[in-house]
Structures are given as C-alpha cells and as structure tokens.
Amino acid sequence: xSTAAAPAxxxxxxxxxGWWEAVQPAARDPILxxxxxxxxxxxxxxxxxxxxxxxxxxxxPVVLECVRKAEQIIAGKQNMEYLPMGGLVKFNDLSVxxxxxxxxxxxxxxxxxxxxxxSGTGACRLFADFQKRFKPDSRIYIPVxxxxxxxxxxxxxxxxxxxxxxxxxxxxxxxxxxxxxDLKKAPEGSFVLLHACAHNPTGVDPTxxxxxxxxxxxxxxGLFPFFDMAYQGFxxxxxxxxxxxxxxxxxxxxxxxxxQSFAKNMGLYGQRVGCLSVVCDNSQQAVNVKSQLxxxxxPMYSNPPLHGAQxxxxxxxxxxxxxxxxxxxxxxxxxxxxxxEALKSNLEKLGSxxxxxxxxxxxxxxxxxxxxxxxxDRLTKEFHIYMTRNGRISMAGVTTGNVEYLANAIHEVTK
Amino acid sequence: MxxxxxxxxxxxxxxxxQAPEDPILGITVAYNKDPHxxxxxxxxxxxxxxxxxPxxxxxxxxxxxxxxxxxxxxxxxxxxxxxxxxxKRSAMLILGSDSPAVVEKRLVTAQCLSGTGSLRVGAEFxxxxxxxxxxxxxxxxxxxxxxxxxxxxxAVKTYRYYDNKTRGLDYEGMLEDIGxxPSGSVILLHACAHNPTGVDPTxxxxxxIRQAIRNRGHLPFFDSAYQGFxxxxxxxxxxxxxxFVADxxxxxxxQSFAKNMGLYGERVGALxxxxxxxxxxxxxxxQLxxxxxPMYSNPPIHGASxVALVLxxxxxxxxxxxxxxxxxxxxxxxxHKLYDALRARGTPGDWTHILKQIGMFSFTGLxxxxxxxxxxxxxIYMTLDGRISMAGLSLKTVxLLADAIHAAVTGAKA
Numbered sequence: 065x066s067t068a069a070a071p072a073x074x075x076x077x078x079x080x081x082g083w084w085e086a087v088q089p090a091a092r093d094p095i096l097x098x099x100x101x102x103x104x105x106x107x108x109x110x111x112x113x114x115x116x117x118x119x120x121x122x123x124x125p126v127v128l129e130c131v132r133k134a135e136q137i138i139a140g141k142q143n144m145e146y147l148p149m150g151g152l153v154k155f156n157d158l159s160v161x162x163x164x165x166x167x168x169x170x171x172x173x174x175x176x177x178x179x180x181x182x183s184g185t186g187a188c189r190l191f192a193d194f195q196k197r198f199k200p201d202s203r204i205y206i207p208v209x210x211x212x213x214x215x216x217x218x219x220x221x222x223x224x225x226x227x228x229x230x231x232x233x234x235x236x237x238x239x240x241x242x243x244x245x246d247l248k249k250a251p252e253g254s255f256v257l258l259h260a261c262a263h264n265p266t267g268v269d270p271t272x273x274x275x276x277x278x279x280x281x282x283x284x285x286g287l288f289p290f291f292d293m294a295y296q297g298f299x300x301x302x303x304x305x306x307x308x309x310x311x312x313x314x315x316x317x318x319x320x321x322x323x324q325s326f327a328k329n330m331g332l333y334g335q336r337v338g339c340l341s342v343v344c345d346n347s348q349q350a351v352n353v354k355s356q357l358x359x360x361x362x363p364m365y366s367n368p369p370l371h372g373a374q375x376x377x378x379x380x381x382x383x384x385x386x387x388x389x390x391x392x393x394x395x396x397x398x399x400x401x402x403x404x405e406a407l408k409s410n411l412e413k414l415g416s417x418x419x420x421x422x423x424x425x426x427x428x429x430x431x432x433x434x435x436x437x438x439x440x441d442r443l444t445k446e447f448h449i450y451m452t453r454n455g456r457i458s459m460a461g462v463t464t465g466n467v468e469y470l471a472n473a474i475h476e477v478t479k
Numbered sequence: 480m481x482x483x484x485x486x487x488x489x490x491x492x493x494x495x496x497q498a499p500e501d502p503i504l505g506i507t508v509a510y511n512k513d514p515h516x517x518x519x520x521x522x523x524x525x526x527x528x529x530x531x532x533p534x535x536x537x538x539x540x541x542x543x544x545x546x547x548x549x550x551x552x553x554x555x556x557x558x559x560x561x562x563x564x565x566x567k568r569s570a571m572l573i574l575g576s577d578s579p580a581v582v583e584k585r586l587v588t589a590q591c592l593s594g595t596g597s598l599r600v601g602a603e604f605x606x607x608x609x610x611x612x613x614x615x616x617x618x619x620x621x622x623x624x625x626x627x628x629x630x631x632x633x634a635v636k637t638y639r640y641y642d643n644k645t646r647g648l649d650y651e652g653m654l655e656d657i658g659x660x661p662s663g664s665v666i667l668l669h670a671c672a673h674n675p676t677g678v679d680p681t682x683x684x685x686x687x688i689r690q691a692i693r694n695r696g697h698l699p700f701f702d703s704a705y706q707g708f709x710x711x712x713x714x715x716x717x718x719x720x721x722x723f724v725a726d727x728x729x730x731x732x733x734q735s736f737a738k739n740m741g742l743y744g745e746r747v748g749a750l751x752x753x754x755x756x757x758x759x760x761x762x763x764x765x766q767l768x769x770x771x772x773p774m775y776s777n778p779p780i781h782g783a784s785x786v787a788l789v790l791x792x793x794x795x796x797x798x799x800x801x802x803x804x805x806x807x808x809x810x811x812x813x814x815h816k817l818y819d820a821l822r823a824r825g826t827p828g829d830w831t832h833i834l835k836q837i838g839m840f841s842f843t844g845l846x847x848x849x850x851x852x853x854x855x856x857x858x859i860y861m862t863l864d865g866r867i868s869m870a871g872l873s874l875k876t877v878x879l880l881a882d883a884i885h886a887a888v889t890g891a892k893a
Contacts (some may be wrong), residue, residue, distance in 0.1 A: 096558070146525065146744050149501065150505060182774075213776065319490045336781060352495045366595040369782065371745060372779065372781070
C-alpha cells in the first residue's frame, strides 16, 4: 500500500476514516447503463437498440454532411470568448424560428424569451428551476410513461410532480380518455409536460384533433403547456409537421414554453445544443423572463458551450446548408420508417400470433414493443440484444443487417 | 387586439421583475454598448493580447485542426462523467502524475462545465451526501461563488482573507475564522491567483492553513482556475493543492481550462474528489452521475477533446507551457508598467500591491465612487469593487488607466 513518508502534520489520529464511507452506490442510469453493458459484451452478434442515438444502416453513428461543412466554415475563424449567459443570440433567434415558424406573430412582437441551453436536458432543468423559483407552489404533470430523466429533473428542482395517463397497453396507442380525465383534475396553474412529437419512449403521438381538444382544455382550466421537442424533423421527416402541436397551441393564444434539442435532428449529441423558450405577454416581460433564466444559469454553468451553437447557427443561417439539413433529416427519418416496416413484416413472416401493427403506427426513434421485463432480460442474456427494460426499442439501432436477427429473437421470447 | 374569443390570460410569469445585470458579465455588456473609441475593458477576466484581442493558443488551433481532419471522430454522447482521457489527464495536471491519490486510485474525476459547473456539481454532491451543509468563502471572493453554493442548498459563511490596510493577506484573521468554524465545514480555497484580489498565501502560510483545516476536520474545496497562468509554472501554481493531497486527507478540486487554455466559451473543466480509499471512489462516482444526469445529462465534447489532445501529446504539451508562460509574463510586465506609470505621475498612495498581487486581477483599493468616476470620465470599465483585469491592459492603455486612477485618487475634475 502507500509508502509515502508521513508529512509534518497529517490528519489527526482519531479523525473519522473518511467523509464518504456512508455513500451508497447509486443505481445505474436505466438508459445510459444499457450502452455501458453493451460495450462490455464481446459477443459478435450483439445488437444495441438501447440509447436513442441514430445509426446508419451499417450501425455506425453519423455526422451530418451539413454539420461537417459548417465546422469547416467555423474552423480557424472564431474566438472562444465566453458567450453571454443566455447563449449565442443568433442561435436563439434561429432556434425559435424553427420551433414557432419564421413569421410567427409572437416572434415579430418579440414576446419570446429564449436562452441557449445544454441540449434538451438543460432546457428542461432550467425551466424546472425557473418554475420552482417563480411558481413555487405549482405542480408539474408528467405523462406515463415518459423519458425517465424527466422525473429526475423536476425532482431535483423540487417541483411537486404528478402524472397523467398517456399510453394504453391494450391498444399500444394513446389513452386519450384517460389523459383528458387526469388533466381535468389538475388544479389551475399546473404545468403540463407534453412531448411535441415522437413521444419517448412510446412513439405514440396525439392526432391534430386530439391536440386541439387538449389545447381547449388547457385554456379553460388554466394549465400551462410545456413542450419537450427533441425530435423536430426526425419524427416525420418534416420540421413543420413535427411542430404542429406547438403551432396548434400557439394559434389558440397559449403562452407556452418549449425545450428544443439539436442532439438528434442535427446529430450533435455530445455537443449539448439546445434552446429553452418561454412565450410572454409582451416584449418587456420577455426581457424580464430571459434575465431571470440567466440568473439560474449563471450559478449552474455561467454560460453555455460555444461550438455546437456555432454549428447550428451556421447551418440554419445558410440557405444551402439548411436545405441540405432538411434532406439529411428526412433520410434519417425515412430509414427509421423503413426499419419499422421491415421489423413488422419479419415478425409477421415468422408467424408471430401477436399484434405488431403498433411498430409502424408509432413514430420517431422509439418503438414501445410491449415486451415484458423478463422478455427483455432474455433478449439480453440469450441473444445479446440490449434495450431498456421497459421494452423500448431504439429503431435507429435497427439495420438491414440485424432486423431479421432481432425479429427472430423477439419471436423466440414472445411465442 | 385579442386574437381569439377568450381573453388572452396574463402570463403566469407576469409578476417577474427584470433581474439585475450580473456584476461581472454586466461590465462587458455596458462596455459593448459604449460607442466611445478610447474605451478600455478591464472587467471580465479574459486574457487579451497586447493588441487588445482575444487569443486562441496555437496548440488549441492545432488540436482543433487535428480533430476536424479526423473523420472517424463522431459526436456521440460522452459518458455522464465525461471524456475519460480528459479526466485522467486533468487530474494528473493538478495533482502531479505521481500523486498518491492518482497512484492509489483514491480519486474520482468528472468532466464538468468549466469551473462554475465543477463547483456546482461538487456543491450539489455535498448537499446530498455530506454531514455539514456549510461552506466558508473568503472575503472577498468571485461573486458567483455565493449563488453556486446556495443554489445547491448549502449555507454560506465567510472567513477573513483580504486585509484592506496592507492590501495583502489577513493571515491571522483567516486562521482564527477557520479555527472557529464548526468542525467539518467546507472551506473554499482559491488554489492560486485569488480572484478578485490577486493575494495568495506564501508556502509557509499555506502550511499553516492546511494544519488549521485538518485540525478542525474541515473539508477543503479548491477552486483552481489559473493553474500555470499565475506564476507561469504549472507545478508552482499547483503547490497548495498538492500539499493538501500529500497529507493523505480528502478534498474537492474544481478545475477550469477557460483561462490557461483560452477555452473560455467551450466550458471545459473537471471536478476531482480525493477520498480515503478506492472503494469509496467508485460509489462517489455513481452518486455524482445522479447529480449530473438531471442537470445536463453529459458534458460537451469539443473543448474536452482539445484539452485531452494537448495534454496527451508531448510536443503540444511543451508548446502549451511556453504559450502559458508567455501570457503570464505579459501580465507581470503590465503590472510593472502600471506601477511605474503611477509612480511617474506621483499618484498618492502605496501601489506596491500591484506588483505583489498575482494572476489576472489586481485589487486596486479604489472605491465604488472612484470606479464610477473612472468609467464615466475615462471610459475605464471595471467592477465596482476596484478589481481590474490586468490581462486587459496593454502598453497603449496603461497610460490611460494611470491617468484615470490618478484623477480618481486626487479628486481631480475631468
């Protein structure tokens, strides 16, 4: 062990052995822990359909060409000075235009407070802390199920959390009656977390009519809509279509907030690029709200990272790069849609008696397969297939090379 | 007019007021708004060249080029605690590669969002897992320290540090206050180049401080934002931290690469927790992840990749030490120039503290009214506590600053 010579005055005898003896090992993150386990597996047939990161048909991560070009443009030019606390202003402007529409009235009237954040997580956390600070007695309503980290975020912000029904296992679709019933019971002034598109983990989205009904309910009952939009463009391949829920609520005059992530739709995962926007009464209030959001960011990380925001700004402000981006996003979305069809048809070919149409009805990166925890564990142990134990399959991890193997394994554990 | 049938309800955030500008970052905002050509920004601590321009280090440029050219690199999520290679090298940089903590694996390092993020994650961890939820900050200290610890849920108190009369360290006061603090308190220490005063303990004083802290069973939390930038020597600037680690006790260390690698906006930093045993280290790391995941999930990749490259490549590392010394030397030379300029003007007062203080900042001793006068009449932008960023000075602007100080101190009218 240590052979260091005793220093002149070391920790006094009788001092406790250390501060951290009582620290318990924390549970592995249910999502990111899957990738850790996958990486540790040496079986050549292993398949990772755990974390929601896009893979091409070779199963490789992709850096978009428009991103590569943007990086070439940025290289060697910029300085690396601190961004303002609220991030790159041009980035924020372009982000909110993408979310709300280039000519949205709220933008022209400068009623939107927008700050650059650490991707979607950072946007949600900033909003949760803001909600706690200025509406300390309010609740957050979270759909069941949801991205696991949502609960962690609002819990760490110390906001009282409630849930509302969302997914209906028997139909593997939306439990719209349950959703409306539960939200009707939410007290006025409650905040409601909504997935703008490509609900994670289920892939089940409301229809336009259902969104409209929800919007009316929110109005009459004084509920605050908070949209988590992590898949704009990635769900249907069309950025306008994927933002329709937000546009519907905007038309009804809601003052909503939105967390945007560029992790998936621009493939900028590790760069941590996102935007939190809050629609306000007027431009002065937007200034106030932005300043208060900055007050929360300053003691958390001071100001957000530069590189990713520069990439997004370069892509969105250059018409050619933007066009290229639209195309590349559509390619990703289309590949996933193709894999959904392939997985479903493979299962049907194998003669599975279970219903699998939800695979193609669900949208976005994930398929909520309906597999039980035991079945998932068997998939991992017997077939080296890695997914989260809620049965969520990241379709982005499915390829023409592994879809048959995957279908076969699923059939084996479900027949 | 109302767009829809039902009246647009007032925003739920209607009661908000506009928050005040950040006292430090707000200076740059005000500076940028000023149209006057002769304005000087001595506010935020960001290095400037003699031409008054921000500097991107050569090694950083070269590292970036290499990263850009490597098409095999992707942009996948980093692990929650960041880039492992970066973590390892960052820890060795501050602790020394032969540090007992490194050798015995009693160390957990997590990549965080620069110094601020490292402090905040450490503070959140302490608020959850440490028995004494009280941290002592030096008086004065970087303004943001207070909110970082408070927002994490810790109570904040202060210990005496800066002596107004001597413009040096109030060593006795500091030891007294450390001795009086409840046993087990967290003591925040600036590893070197104290911000805002530039006043650092001598090696002998550090030894006295170390003993006082260990005797009370306190937990030292180092904020290391200027390693290499203060004296020009990476090892010399790490002395205080290494002395503490050498005694076998535990500590927290927040590292920033904002200044010493000029990576300000890329938010590169690391939190290291030195514990008594390696078993503890694994559990601590798992709990750190629970703090980080609901805050931002995982840290940004770009800046950390650059640092890992530079620290891991012998040539780049050597070159970096030379560039670092270049920045430190330029700042030291500005101190001398300013001192000489004030002496030449016969400005009343003892200005030797400008020479004795170390690092990016000088605590001039000017008061709020004098600072406001200098901003109004001479377009000198600096924080109201009298702190100037020496890094913002150049041969050209030293005379202007000296004139402004002279006028403020002698009460001369514009």
